[in-house]
Each structure stands twice: as C-alpha cells, then as structure tokens.
Amino acid sequence: MAARILCTHTGSLPRPPALTRLHARRARGEDIPAGEAAAAARAAVAEIVPRQVAAGIDIVNNGEQGRESFVLYLRDRLTGLGGESHRPGWADIDAYPEFKAEVVAAAAGKETASMTANLPAATGDVAYVGDAAMAAECAEFRAALDAARPAPLGAFLAAPSPGIVASVVQNRHYDSEEAYLAALADALAHEYRAILDAGFTLQLDCPDLALERHASYRDRPLADFVAFCERVVTAINRAIAGLPRERIRLHVCWGNYEGPHDADVPLADILPTILQAQVGAFVLPFANPRHAHEHRCFRTTPLKDDQVLVAGVIDTLTNFVEHPEVVAERLERIARSIGDPARLMAGTDCGFDTAAGRGRVARDVVWAKLRAMSEGARIASGRLLGAG
Template identity: 80%
Template sequence: MRPDGTRILCTHTGSLPRPRALTQLHARRARGEAVDEAALGQAARAAVEAIVPKQVAAGIDIPNNGEQGRESFVLYLRDRLTGLGGESRRTGWQDVDAYPEFKAELQAAWAGKETASMTANLPAAIGPVRYVGEAAMRAECEEFGQALAPARDRIAGAFLAAPSPGIVAAVVQNRHYGSEEAYLEALATALRAEYAAILEAGFTLQLDCPDLALERHASFREEPLGNFIAFCEKVVTAINRAIEGLPRDRIRLHVCWGNYEAPHDADVPLEEILPTILQARVAGFVLPFANPRHAHEHRAFRRLPLASDQYLVAGVIDTLTNFVEHPEVVAERLERIADSIGDPTRLMAGTDCGFDTAAGRGRVAPDVVWAKLRSMREGADIASRRLLG
C-alpha cells in the first residue's frame, strides 16, 4: 500500500457518490426518522458492490468502499459508541460568516435538499464513551472484502477510513468528562478497536483528521493560534496512543480545511500546523493541493521534510468543482509536489477530500466524479514517465 517506485499510484480520500435511494435513507435516519434497517443494509451492500469495479475501471490502485454504508465520515459512529445523547451545537465557519451575501446564497442552495447534515441533530458525550461497534465494523470489512475479490489482481491494496479522536470531539461535544484531555483519551481508547479491526482485515487505515486544520476557523476562530496548536498537539498525542503497536507502515493520515466551497481565507497556513501533524506516527499523509487556496503549500515540505519511511498522497483533484482537470494539469501538479518532497518514489496521487463526505452533500455530479478520477490516472501516468522513466 506504499508507493512502488515504478509508477505513481492513484488513490482517493474516502467518500464517493451514493445512489439517490441510499442517500435518502441515510438522510432520514440522520434526522432521527425511523427507516427500514434491512432495506438500508441491502442498499448499502449493493452500492459497495457497484462502487469497487467503478474505481478499478477509473484506474484507482488503492480503492475503498466509498463509505456507502455510512451517513457521513464521522457520524456513523453514533451507532458504535456508548455514552452519546443530548445535543451538540457546532459553531459556524469563520470564512462563511465573514461574507453575508455568500452565506445567504449557500443556505439557499442547500435548502430543501435531502442530505445527512453535519451541523444538525448532533449528539453529545453525556456518559462514558466505549466502543460497541465490533460486529458492525467486522461486517463492513467482510462486505468490502467480498466486493474486492474479483479485482484483487488489478489493485495495489485497499483502504478504509476512520475518524480521529479530535474530529469526534469537535462534532460530538463533551458533556461528561472533566477535561478535554480525558475526553480525547477516552475516544482514543474506544476508536483503537475500530482502527485495529481495519488493519486486521488486511486494509490500510486512513485516519480522517480535518480537525487538525478545520477547527482553527471553527471552534478556535476567536482564540489565539497557540490555543489551536495546543489542541492539535493533544489530538496527535491521542492518535499516537490509539495506534501504538499497530503497523505504522499501513496507516495514513488525512488533514484538510473542510470539504465545502467557500472563501477559505481564514484557513490556517499549512506551515503553521505541519510540525504538529508530522509528529503523528504514521507512514503516509494525505493533503489537499488542488484547490486554489492551498495549491502552493506543498513547498512547506522543503523546510519540514517527511521522514525517510514516509510518503505523501497529494490531492491533485478538486472535489468541489465540476471542472475535469486536464491530465497535463494533474501531471504538472505532481511534478511540482515531487520537487518539494525531493523524491517522486514517495508520492501518490489523490483527491483533496471525499466527494460525498456526508450523504447528499457532494458538489460534483457522479458522472463527473468518474471523469475526474480517470483524468487523475492519466495525469499520474504522464508524471510517472517524466519522473520515474
């Protein structure tokens, strides 16, 4: 599941478009409405079976299950953790609130759409948090493994994602533990079971950690940068505790500034958070370099290089626009990033984030998603010839 040194492998960041009927079931369930659980499970299994060959056909070397059976990249855990109830209230994004006209247009665009919200109907931690999702995680791994079986000779590996203790703490707010550190420790202990299950099933584990960038212009928008960095350090400490003893070479970590189209001019610069991110004891980092706000920030690796056993999955496809990147654009992005990290054999091509991080919230039409992934494959092949011979 690492770069193979002969060509630039292609992967992505996790969520892929869900069928409309499945999205509707997820959205209704997320709102607290009763749904037919058997119908939901059957729809999710069918979606996974369909999504794997599509990824292979698009040239993805390291696919996943598209997170088809999850309502969102984090809130699916409401069924796998104890101690949740009550209500959490997320603050708005600083860059959205700064532009009232844009905010009004954004709200109008989403009004009436059938989606699983990431800001409404959020639970809180009101009791001891423990993991009770063993059966669900085992079933998810088995379902994915079965869908992968026909394509095993055409892929380099496979991955499944799970959220970091930090993003869970940000979304599912603490109403029980005496300190932030205690809550993060409890989440790390609970989530370790999910992390270990993914690895034991033979997949690469991707830790989804948008909190390590996003929360600067959300929860910490009114606080000094130092307070946010201190939070990030606590989260990385919790991550390292959760993955201690697990195979580092099969763990990668994704960081982003939020998968939403907006000005993003309040985003914390990568160079401010990269020293803390690099303290995570993982093999790979998955970072967005396609969007217009962060496309230049790969240069931070010139000053803060990867360790000798680490690699970078570089986002070279924007997940928020229906533009299909030209393969030459993808290749040029990869070449620039390879120059910054100093070794093209430690580079993979990926997407900036997921295409449907909460069911129904995707901005890119499904047929365009697949065109974008095919273009990524073509661009990675061009860059491979130029960089690797």
C-alpha cells in the same frame, strides 16, 4: 524506486440516490428498516469497487457507502452519547453574508445527511460497541474486492480521529478535554485495529487538525489551536500505539466545502505538529486554489525518509474535469518539494460526498475526474520515474 506514481483517493464517493435518502432519513432521527439500508449499501459497495479500478484507482475503498457521513456513523458504534451538540459556523462563511445567504438557499430542501443538525453530545462514558458492525463492513468490502476483475493493487478503509469526533460530539461528561480525547482514542482503537486486522490500510480522517482553527478556535490565539492539535496528535498516537505505521495514513483538510477559505490556518503553522503522528503517510489537499502552493512547506519541514505523501491533485468541489497535463504538472511540482517522486501518490483533496447527499460534483463527473487523475499520474510517472 517505485515503478510509477500510484493513484488513490480520500474516501467518500457519491452514493446512489435511494441510499442517500435512507441516510438522510436516519440522520434526521427517523426509523428506517435496517435490512433495507444494509442491502442498499451492500449493492452500492459491490458496484463502486470495480468502477474505481476501471477509473485507474490503484488503492480503492468502499466509498463509505454504508455510512451517513465520514464521522456521524459512529453514533451507532459508541456508548455514552445523548443530548445535543452545537457546532459553530465557519469564520470565512460568516465574513461574507451575501455568500452565506446563497449557501443557505442552495441547501434548502436538499435531501442530505446534515453535519450540523441533530448532533449528539458525550453525556456518559464513551466505549466502542461497534465490533459487529465493523466486521460486517469489512466483510462486505472484502467480498467486493474478491469479485473485482482485475483486482486493485490495494485497499483502505477510513475512520475518524478522536479530535474530529470530540469537535462534532461535544463533551458534556469528562472533567477535561484530555480525558475525553483519551477515552475516544481507546474506543476508536478498536475500529482502527479491526481495519488493519482485516488486511486493509487504515486512513485516519483528521480535518480537525486544520478545520477547527476557523471553527471552534476562530476567536482564540493561534497558540491555543496548535496546543489543541498537539493534544489530538497525542490521542492519535495513543490509539495506534503498537500498530504497523506503514499501513496507516492520515488525512488533514480545511473543510470539504466551497467557500472563501481565507480564514484557513496556513499549513506551515500546523505541519510540524501534524508530522508528530506516528503514521506512514499523509494525505493533504493541493488542488484547491487556497492551498495549492503549500507543498513547498515540505522543503523546510520534510517527511521522514520512510513516509509517503498522498497529494490531492483533484478538486472535489467543482465540476471542472482537470486536464491530465494539469494533474501531471501538479505532481511534478510536489515531487520536487518532497525530493523523491518514489514517495508520492496521487489523490483527491477530500471525499466527494463526505456526508450523504452533500457532494457538489455530479456522479458521472466524479468518474471523469478520477480517470483524469490516473492519466495525469501516468504522464508524471514517465517524466519523473521513466515509467512507460
């Protein structure tokens, strides 16, 4: 049995303002000095690793500081991209015109890397050409880890799933979705293996496995969406075949934005498909008020005996700092649902800045929330595991 409940998070952390501006310019298609962006990212990573340790995070990452977003950084690492993609709106936001107007007004003039504008499409054969960039990212992260005192217990890097890439970078080339997903799986497999070969845990970011229900599948039957999820999980398993599943975790969410979320697909409808992924851990959000109850799904659709649940117990969209007792209670409830607190980790619902500048939580509040998570995990560890 684990000595205590460990803490991690889901990936992106707020970037310094100057670095955010560079990412926003690059996302708009502007030319920026490559050396300037690289130096700013390197300094940000060196700072953010020890800050995670100081906040009580056991399994840390590089905060995705060098990436403009959790997925669109791949525009520089894949061939075959060109043209333009058009993302549909979210069904829940479109259903509330007054709210949508407020969202548009709040975003106006904000310096961010957009996730909906200037999106490329797949116009040719997709292949991975990011080996040097991935090696540099891993080396930069390793240097920050080696310098951190005290050292963290572990480290992870994230990479997007074939499904979210296919949803954002739409197919204009392949004869079928299956063929496109297979090509993406083969391309992304290079990045997945590089992360593992560098000694890190791999996190697969798969918001598509929930989000696309109220986006690209918003006007189609549930069965069509579940079939899409099955095709994506098949592609994921193709990409990670032969890799150590115990060092791979998979993150699913319904979109990292503040909104009604009343068009979200229930976890019960997709969990059996998600659990077909050959990974060692699942990272799911249980702090936000739309999905906080869905840990109960694991009572009837359980994890495999060797799998871990990283439970989101911190909301990444509000500036409320959760009380440690609230975090502890959330962990205790979730532990009862999975049946074994030794296979539970504490995490965040999603990233705090999934596209540069898009985060809703102030930088200083982010660190307070992470400290609260660590303290809450300590309290829950005492109650569930007898840890001091």
